[in-house]
Amino acid sequence: MPGVTDHNHPPRRRPSRRGRPGLAAGAALGLAAAVAALGAGELAALLTGPATAPVVAVGAAAVDLTPTPLKEFAVRNFGTHDKAVLLGGIELTAALLALGAGVLTARRPAWGATVLGLFGLLGAWAALSRPVASVADGLPSLVAGAVGAGTALALAHLFRSPLGTPEAPEAPEAPEAPAAPATGHPVTRRTALAATAGTLVAGAAAGLAGRALAQRPYDVSAVRFPAPAEALPPLPAAVHPRVPGLSPFTTPNADFYRVDTALTLPRIDPRDWALRIHGLVDHPQVLTFDELLREPLEEFDYTLSCVSNEVGGPYVGTSRWLGAPLPALLRRAGVRAGADQLVGRSKDGMTIGTPLESVLDGRRALLALAMDGQALPLAHGFPCRSLVPGFYGYTSATKWLIDLEVTAFAAFDPYWVRRGWDRTGTVRTASRIEVPAPFAKVPTGEVDVAGTAWATHRGVAAVEVRVDGGPWQPAELAADAGPDLWRQWSYRWSGAGPGTHRIEVRATDATGAVQPEQRADPFPAGATGWHSTVVTVT
Numbered sequence: 001m002p003g004v005t006d007h008n009h010p011p012r013r014r015p016s017r018r019g020r021p022g023l024a025a026g027a028a029l030g031l032a033a034a035v036a037a038l039g040a041g042e043l044a045a046l047l048t049g050p051a052t053a054p055v056v057a058v059g060a061a062a063v064d065l066t067p068t069p070l071k072e073f074a075v076r077n078f079g080t081h082d083k084a085v086l087l088g089g090i091e092l093t094a095a096l097l098a099l100g101a102g103v104l105t106a107r108r109p110a111w112g113a114t115v116l117g118l119f120g121l122l123g124a125w126a127a128l129s130r131p132v133a134s135v136a137d138g139l140p141s142l143v144a145g146a147v148g149a150g151t152a153l154a155l156a157h158l159f160r161s162p163l164g165t166p167e168a169p170e171a172p173e174a175p176e177a178p179a180a181p182a183t184g185h186p187v188t189r190r191t192a193l194a195a196t197a198g199t200l201v202a203g204a205a206a207g208l209a210g211r212a213l214a215q216r217p218y219d220v221s222a223v224r225f226p227a228p229a230e231a232l233p234p235l236p237a238a239v240h241p242r243v244p245g246l247s248p249f250t251t252p253n254a255d256f257y258r259v260d261t262a263l264t265l266p267r268i269d270p271r272d273w274a275l276r277i278h279g280l281v282d283h284p285q286v287l288t289f290d291e292l293l294r295e296p297l298e299e300f301d302y303t304l305s306c307v308s309n310e311v312g313g314p315y316v317g318t319s320r321w322l323g324a325p326l327p328a329l330l331r332r333a334g335v336r337a338g339a340d341q342l343v344g345r346s347k348d349g350m351t352i353g354t355p356l357e358s359v360l361d362g363r364r365a366l367l368a369l370a371m372d373g374q375a376l377p378l379a380h381g382f383p384c385r386s387l388v389p390g391f392y393g394y395t396s397a398t399k400w401l402i403d404l405e406v407t408a409f410a411a412f413d414p415y416w417v418r419r420g421w422d423r424t425g426t427v428r429t430a431s432r433i434e435v436p437a438p439f440a441k442v443p444t445g446e447v448d449v450a451g452t453a454w455a456t457h458r459g460v461a462a463v464e465v466r467v468d469g470g471p472w473q474p475a476e477l478a479a480d481a482g483p484d485l486w487r488q489w490s491y492r493w494s495g496a497g498p499g500t501h502r503i504e505v506r507a508t509d510a511t512g513a514v515q516p517e518q519r520a521d522p523f524p525a526g527a528t529g530w531h532s533t534v535v536t537v538t
Contacts, residue, residue, distance in 0.1 A: 022106075023103055023106075025106065025159060025189075025192075025193065025196075026102045026103040026104075026105060026106030026107070027099040027100075027102045027103055028102065028193070028196050028200075029102045029105060029106065029152060029155040029156060029159070029196050030098045030099050030100070030101045030102015030103065030104075030105060030112070030116075030152065031095060031098050031099055031102060031200065032102075032151065032155060032196045032197070032199040032200040032203065033098065033101075033102065033105075033116055033148045033149075033151040033152040033155065033199070034094060034095065034097075034098030034101070034116065034119075034148055034203075035098075035199075035200050035203035035204050035207065036147055036148065036151045036199050036200075036202065036203035036206075037054075037116065037119070037120070037144040037145065037147045037148030037151070037203070038054060038055065038094070038144060038203065038207050039202070039203035039204065039205070039206030039207035039210065040143050040144050040147040040203075040206065041053055041054040041055075041123070041140040041141060041143055041144030041147075041207075041210075042054075042140075042206065042207045042208075042209075042210025042211050042214070043206055043209070043210040044139055044140035044143040044144070044210075045140040045210060045214060046210060046213055046214055047136075047139070047140075048136050048137055048139055048140060049137070049214075050211075050214035050215060050264040050267075051127075051130070051137075051263070051264050051266075051348060052127050052136075052137040052138075052139070052140050052141075053140055053210070053211070053214070053264075054119075054120070054123035054127075054140060054141045054144045055087060055090055055091060055094070056087070056263050056264050057123050057124075057126040057127035057130070057137070057140075057141060058090055058122065058123055058126045059083075059086050059087050059090050059263045060126065060130060060261070060263055060348075061125075061126035061129050061130075062086065062090065062126075063086070063261050063263070064129070064261075068419050068420055068421075068523055069523070072308060072521070072522060072523055074086070075259060075308045076308075076310060079314075083262075083263050086263070087263060094119070097115075097119070098116070101115040101116050101119075101152070102152065105152045105153075105155075105156050106156060106159065109152070109153055109156040109157070109160075110153075112152055112156070113148075113149040113150075113152045113153045113156075114149070116145065116148035116149045116152050117145045117146065117148065117149040118145070119144075119145060119148065120141050120142055120143075120144050120145015120146065120148065120149075121141070121142075121145060122141070123138075123140070123141025123142075123144060123145070124138035124139075124141040124142050124145075125138075126141070127140070127141055130348075130349050131349035131351075132347075132348070132349040151199060155192070155195060155196055155199065158191065158192040158195055159189070159192045161192075214264075215264065215265075215267075218267050218268075218269065218378065218382070220374075220375040220376070220377065220378065220382050220383075221374070221375065223270060223375040223383070225293065225297065225322060225369060225370055225375070226293060226294075226297060227297075228297045228298055228299045228322060229296040229297060229298065230298070230299075231299060232299040232300075232301065232320065235249065235250065235301065235481055236479055236481070238478060238479035239478050239479045239480075239481045239485075239487075239488065240478060240488055241450055241476075241478050241488055241489070241490040243435055243448050243450040243490050244435070244448075245434060245435040245436075245437065245450075246434050246435055246450045246451070246452075246488065246490075247434055247452060247488075249318060249481075249486075249488060250318055250319060250320065250372065251317035251318050251319055252372065253319070253371060253372050253374060253377055253380070255317070256317040256319065256371075256380060257306060257314060257315040257316065257317055258379050258380065259306045259308055259315055259393070260350070260399060261348075261350060262346075262348050262350075262399075262400075265378045265379060266346070266347040266348050266378075266400045267378065268347055268382065268383055268400060268402075270289040270383045271289070273288070273289045273383050273384070273402070274286050274287065274288050274289075274402070275287045275292065275367075275384065275401065275402060275403070275404065276402070276403045276404070277329060277330070277333050277404045277406075278403075278404075278405055278406070279339070279343075279404075279405040279406035279407045280335065280336040280338060280339040280406045280407060280408070281330075281333040281334050281335055281336060281339075281406050282333065282334030282336065283332070283333050283334050284333065285329075285332070285333055287329075289383055289384075292324050292367065292369070292384070293369070295324035295325070295328075295329075296324075296325070297322055297323060297324055297369070298322070298323065298324070298325055298364070298366065299320055299321070299322055300320070300321045300322075300323070300364050300366050300368075300387070300484075301318070301319075301320050301321075301481060301482065301484070301485055302318070302319070302321055302364070302366075302387060302389060302456075302484050302485065303316065303317070303318040303454050303456055303484065303485050303486040304316070304317060304318075304319075304387065304393055304397060305317075305392060305393070305427055305430070305454065305456065306392060306393050306394070307392035307393070307394050307421065307422075307425060307522055307525070307526050308522050309430070309522065309526075309527060310522065310527050311430070311432075311519065311527050311528070311529045311530070311531050312432040312433070312531035312532075312533075313432075313527075316430075316452075316454065316486070318485060318486055319371040319372050320371070320372060320373070321366055321368040321370065321371050321387060322368065322369055322370040322371070323366040323367045323368035323369045323370070323384075323387070324366070324367045324369070325364075325365070325366065325367075326359060326365040326366055326367050326386065326388070327359060327360050327362075327365055329367070330342070330359065330360065330404075330406065331360070333406070335356070335360070335406055336406070338408060339356055339406045339407060339408060340355065340356050340357065340408050340409055341353050341354070341355065341356055341406075341407050341408055341409045341411075341412065342354045342355075342356045342359055342404060342405070342406055342407075343404070343405045343407055343412060343414060344386050344398030344401050344403070344404055345398070345401070345402060345403035345404075345405070346398055346399055346400045346401060346402065347400040347401075347402050348400060350398065350399075350400075350415055351412075351414040351415045352386075352394060352395060352396065352397070352398045352414055352415070352416070353395060353409070353412070353413075353414035353417060353423070354386075354388050354391060354395055354396050355391075355395075355424060356406065358388060358390060358391070359388055363388070363389050363390065363457060363484075364389060364484065365386070365387065365388045365389070366386070366387045367384055367385075367386055367387075367401070368381070368384070368385050368386070368387050369383065369384055380399065381397075381398075381399030381400050381401065382400075384400075384401045385397060385398060385399045385400070385401055386398045386401055386404075389456055389457040389484040390426060390427060390456050390457030390458075390484075391424070391425045391426060391427060391456075392425040392426075392427055392526060394416045394421060394425055395414075395416070395422075395423075395424060395425030396425065409423065420523070420524055421523065421524045421525070422524050422525035422526075425525070425526075426525075426526075427454070427455065427456040427457070427526070428455075428515075428525070428526040428527070428528055429453075429454075429455040429458070429460075429507050429508075429509045429513065429515045430453065430454055430455070430507070430515070430527075430531075431451060431452070431453035431454075431460075431463055431489075431505045431506060431507035431515060431530075431531060432451050432452055432453075432505070432531045433449065433450075433451045433503060433505050433531055433532070433533045434450060434451045434452065435448060435449060435450040435451065436448075436449065436503075436533065436535045437533075438533045438534065438535075439533075439534060439535065439536070440533075440535050440536070441535070441536045441537075441538050442496065442535055442536070442537055442538070443496075443537070443538065444496055444497060444498060444537055444538070445494075445495075445496060446492055446493065446494050446495075446496070447492075447493040447496045447535075447537070448490065448491075448492060448493075449465055449475075449490065449491040449492075449493050449503060450488070450489065450490040450491070451463075451488070451489060451505060451531075452486050452487070452488050452489070453486065453487050453488075453489060453505075453507035454485075454486035454487065455483075455507065455509035455510070456483075456484055456486075457483055457484055458483055458509040458510050458511055459480065459482070459483030459487075459509060459510035460477070460480075460486070460487040460507050460508070460509060460510070461508050461509060461510045461512070462474065462477070462507065462508040463475040463477060463487075463489040463505065463506070463507050463508075464505070464506055464507075464508075465491045465493075465503065465504070465505050466503075466504050467493060467501055467502070467503055467504075468501055468502055469502070469504075472506070473491065475489040475490060475491040475505075476489060476490050476491065477489050478490070483510060496537045497537060498537050498538060499536070499537060500534060500535070500536050500537075501534070501535055501536075501537060502532055502533075502534050503532060503533050503534075503535065504530050504531070504532040505530060505531055505532070506530045515528070515530065516528050516529070517529065517530050
């Protein structure tokens, strides 16, 4: 009858409805799933090494696949920050892709989860593509892919769970039995969003913790070195002109340039380190760190430069190195006929090839263990790197060295040669103006001009300066510390009149060859051209 409640039926419920996140919520769940995935990958990389973390693995593969002109652009514009820019770009790209995958997950959960899982497979491929990879190196990315896919599905399920509360019934006049309790546990949108935010925070914390633990510094200062067999005297003060603003003759370790492809610094415990010498030799050898320390160590003052240095660029530095003579170790191994290349292999898989005859021709080639009185910094190759005077670093200076193979150029192309760089990498004669600084304002009268020149293993015989295209004038050379070191110079510019002026410099090496005027880019054999600066006389 009208107005009479039927007490034989339970109270009516509002029909269940499936939640479906909007674009913003979908993007948020995708980002949270990706952050959780990367956090899990960073933690898993604690077992396999920091270079196997998903972002780093993809970044390393990207470096290998990047065309040489683009690499040079990165070095030229970002300098030693190029690696941070690359990793940041990869993380930004991953975030944008995650946002899209999250929106897809909100509409088609299985599809979105599959996309996130494929990201993990991409990372595993990148890790396994490295030249020194093992099967286990793909594990962190696979873990990341599984966590990302699972997290996306779980969060999508929360958003799509029944939402709402039972509809309140009209009060019965005389209930015969209690109403049936509501079944299930409805999820509010606030709960789903809170779970997403919590996942985001937890994933970020896991990632930061994993990266911090993986990159915790090794205390290289604890390593002690025996005294060299013959200590070098201090460099004379006359090697450095007393001109304010001129670079110090010896470069502090903290200021020494770093250009390499390593996205994470290899951390090698010297107790676990060993150097293998093999290939075209009669007596292959394996040397431990302690055994290398028992070799008659030598000190060596040497200027190292990078082939990526532009004219007047900063990628050059001088230090006093300590290490074991490389020629003696090779002769002990017994080099066979037909060998003409020495290939150094790094812990991170880098290969660098040096003309073998240049290692054995009497120059001070070294397996360096220390620089500037301290153990090699991690960024400069601890526990061991090679140095061969006369060549750019890309053909002579293997950092984090673990393997030396005596071979032939016809049998193997090292990393940079495969990418089109010159096979030999002989250092070109270079000079730069450091004082006055570019676009400096200087007073009329006499102006100090000073800088540095180098022609490694040939030496610098002369430096000349000219102003506004006038006649070349000889600069005063500082004391010569040897052909393997740069040489600093100064020039007193008299009669500087008001206005804007262009100052140029050129050097002549000890063979009599004058630094060429024609500009050439660093690729493929090193930059050439005269450095210049513009100043305003006021």
